[in-house]
Amino acid sequence: MFKGGHGSLNESYVPQVANHGVLKYPHRMNFYDVPPTFDTTIEEFERCALDRLRILAEIESSAARNRTWEELKTVTRAQCEKYLPLNFNLVAKHNDLDLERRRDHLSHFVLRLAFCRSEDLRRRFVKAETTLFKVRYDDDMGKDRDAFLDSRDFNWTSVGQEEQRQYKTELEAAYPVSKSELDRPSEKYYKVKWTRVPDLVERRKVFLKEGWAYVPSREQSSIVFQEFETHLERALEMTARLLPRLDEDTRLLPILNNLSQGFLAGISSEWSNASGSTNTDEIKAEMVDGMAKKHFPLCMRTLHESLQRDNHLKHFGRLQYGLFLKVLGLSVEEAVAFWRKSFSRITDDKFNKEYKYNIRHSYGLEGKRANYPAKSCLQILTGGPSEYGCPYRTFSPENLQAALLSSYSQQGLRSVDLPEIMAAVKSSHFHVACTRVFEITHSADVRKGDGVGGESVTHPNQYAARSIELEKAAKEAMDVE
Incomplete structure (x- = not known):
């Protein structure tokens, strides 16, 4: 156990907040020496971890997109403020600070369990966590930082x-x-x-x-920073040796398995429209084709083109594309009209018997009447047949480059842009590649590094909704002029 540089922790300066309460977590910075011993619910266990993972996934995405240190700090601060705020001692009330730092403490250790399973996951987790620590260290106020440094023995x-x-x-x-x-x-x-x-x-x-x-x-x-990184590497290796003890806990393993996929496609932000409409304007069936050519990400554009070419999609394709259109704002009546027109090679009777029920079911009007959400990038990357997966992952490099130029050349994508996109694909940062396509094809409205509202693409509807929003804002600006 580390001791203070000028005495033990109990002997060193213990920060207090404005209302003179002594904090259980005296420092905003944390080396996470001691695992949490307090009781928590399964819901809090998962929610805190997801919030932290959203921050770490955006940090890794920023590194893959070659953001500058200042850009990375700006993005990370915004993500932290949104998902895992960690205020200074003189800013918030005593109870608020302890609650914030309790969530920070818990979330770190949950992700340790999720990311200690392989050398690659450990490496990526250490890199992202160290970057988060550096951002917080840079932002820490003078007295608070000095108190934190005095609370540990760095052996200098x-x-x-x-x-x-x-x-x-x-x-x-x-x-x-x-x-x-x-x-x-x-x-x-x-x-x-x-x-x-x-x-x-x-x-x-x-x-x-x-x-x-x-x-x-x-x-x-x-x-x-080096001490933090070395300390975390050793702790992860120790956690990996102890992890088999969790094998019998059926409550935690599914959560940890899901979290360990977090760097694959980023973690979707708390997107309020994941199961409802993302568009305030009603979409008509005849508008879908035009919108696909201007606003859809490559995965949905590929499904749309397959549907137009073959006048048919298999079950998983229909489900994935149908839920995407539903969340985009296509009503059930317009959805029936769209799919009926698209399935032009079959009779009305066959369509009504074999397909209409499933369309209504996806809108929660049949069966158990559930309001099904559209699939996120992570779900598309990790589930279902590969033919309906993420093109950035499933297409060969040659086919992917041809598909990108065919789909987005009219929106400004050029051959010189492909090496950067393919580099992200090669390093398995598929959502980063998709984000760069968005930035390039919307270059008049966003700059490099802005992504979709400052974040990476983590949901097909997030991509489409932001594209529609930018087009609408540009039209309103022209009308004002």
Whole structure:
């Protein structure tokens, strides 16, 4: 167990909030040393983990899309504020802070269980969690950050004045001081084994002497980040060894299995229209073809083109495309008209007997009358026949590039854009590839990195709804002009 750098945690400064209550979680930052021991419900167990996974999935997506550090921080802050807020000690009330940090604590350990299962999952989880830690560290306020650093023993040695004078020339050469820093007090230095700051060594931004790295206070964060990453790697390996004990718990395993798929397609945001209409304007059956060519993602566009070509879709294709159109805003009456016209090779009697019931069933008007939601990207990637899966995953590279140019060239997609898209596909970031297609084909309305409302595409209806929204906004702007 770690102890405080200037004494144990109990002896160090314990932050208090404005109403003078002592916090159970005194620091906003956390190394997650101790697993949660409090009681929780299955619903909270899953909900907290999903909220954190949405943040981590967007962090990984940002890295795959080569966002700058400032862009990544902006996106991550927005995601954290939306799904897992973590306020400063002087900002929120005592109870609010403890509740926020309790959810943060729980969500981290649930995802540990989900992502400790393979070396690849552990690597991706560590990378995303370390990035989240860095963003929070950068945002932390001065006193809170100092209190957190004092609460742990990072095993660094302060370099005394005599030793600083001994290596004064080398230190000044390694860490030049800008004009704006000349009047500041002389900088403190910390000495650690060089293996603990590999990022500084790689960038040649540290003075090395006899196996020791002399790290100035301005680069102190490198030690902290490396310590967090190493600590988490060891903890995940230990969790993996203990995981078989959960095999008999039928309540948790399905949740953990679902969470472990989270990096595959991102996690859908809490999309309020997942089972209802995403479009305030009523869609007519005859409008679908035109909308498909302007607003549909490649998966739904492929289904539409197959339907138009063959005048038929198999059961899973009809279900997937039908629910997409339903959520897009196609009423049940218009849906019956659309499918009847599309199935032009069969008689009315055959259509009414074999297909009309299923259409009404998907709208909750027959059978158990359930309001079925449209399938998300994760469901499309992991379930159902491959012929109705995500084209970015199931198509060969040659067929995918041909399909992209055929479908989106009129919307601005060019051959020079394909290498970036295919690179995302090759690294299995299928939702990132789809997001880049959206950004390129809507380049007049969004800039690179904005995605669909600042997030990656994680749902076909999210893609279509945002495209329709942008077109409507552009028309309104032209009318005003």
